[in-house]
Amino acid sequence: MSRFPLFAMAVLGLGLVFLYVPTLLVIATSFNESRLAGVWTGFSLRWYGELLNDRQFLNATANSLIVAGLSATAATALGTCAGLVLARHGRFRGRVLFLGLLATPLVLPEVIIGLSMLLVFVAAEQTLGWPAGRGIGTIVVAHATLAMTYIAYIVQARLTGLSRECEEAASDLGASPLRVLTAITLPMIAPAMGAGWLLAFVLSLDDLVIASFTSGPQSTTLPMVIFSAVRLGVSPKINALASVLVVMSAVCLGLAAWLQARRGGKVLPE
Template sequence: MSRAALRIVVVAGFVFLYAPILSLVIYSFNESRLVTVWGGFSTKWYGELLRDTQILEAAWISLKIAFLAACLSTILGTLAATALARHGRFRGRTMLGGLVTAPLVMPEVIIGLSLLLLFVAMESLVGWPAGRGLTTIVIAHATFGTAFAVVVIQARMVALDRSLEEAAQDLGARPLRVFFDVTLPGLAPALVAAWLLAFTLSLDDVVIASFVAGPGSSTLPMVIFSKVRLGVSPEVNALATLVIVAVTVVVLAAAWISARRPATDAGPH
């Protein structure tokens, strides 16, 4: 393939990926309520969005659920990754590995339905959880978030230099202190990546949350999905634009920090 043809393919690929996003951003400033008819430049839909209590409440609920689910997923993923990466073969290892990786390949509809049946059975047997709501959504999101966290953290844990841990033990440190003072700092990049991945997956989920949510616990994706079914609203375009801007800022900040780190590390100590 010639260089000109390669450039054409690359440009066509970028247009295919980003033209719909650019169109969404442009029409978020549309004066008209009809999202496919340009009626002039206006920012009124951003004001309407900030006055939409349903969307704002759903966004706050989604952020709370994503934060809690990400924290729980990271903790459980660290424990499971430690068992799989550091304790060799033990009874139940195969079952543990299968349980933590099953959500990676299982359809979300099956996960949501099975969790719904589990919560209903638990409520009838032990009285908890009492109905469906924030608690059940957090548990459900942590269930599949843990699977992704295990993959990220286990890969990092296998690559760690165990001689540092052995040196700490030779100096008299107990295993628990070695884990918190040596192992966890080495896992920090993987822990951050696993937390962000679980947070994003939770914030994006609509299928599983639809099964386990109850009255007053509708997440932002659920609200957007319900609005889109009745027709795309300019407020949804404005909300999507704000999300795109927030993600872009985070990505650019991460790239800037990564670009500065080698220069900082190369400086005098």
């Protein structure tokens, strides 16, 4: 029995090295003064300084933060509703379709999601006149749809772990259903909603494919800038840019984990 776990432990160790070392090397080389990746000439913040003077980078960062903030907020509202449906409603007509639709953004290849979303926006513009052109707004809608699934699963996990006693007590004492929802249920799932918001923010911040399909000429996001730069070759400036993105994601994730762990919840949906 003991030989296999030993082997498994070794693979786990190697696997973790495999998962972390490449990204950590990018962060390390971003502080390298030299333009060449293989030669370490000294610690320097030079490449970060160059980023701050790069108007294209600053614009893209602003766009990314706006898109991420708005889409995370919309996704939290939608995902919380969907989570309530999953956890608290028994069977209802169309439940299977609901579950299937909710899971689609999670499993479909991104190119299909991106293209098909774009087609909806164009068709809506043709028939309804909205949205007038593509830009921040259309990326927000696409990202909100993608992230609401994750939030629904997190909220569902939270709700199934909670007893209904408080809700029932409030109801017995005469609170209206809406008041039970706002005064009891929502505060109880608030940490899950907060963690979900942060995960949605990270998802949006990182997305390249869906944003490329649904964006307009004025709404280049940070991953789009990185992608076109990487196609031209590796540069120390991209290393710095990548490190900024990794650190932003890590901070959000740390906060999300802390929010969830406070009451023994789970950070990631199973």
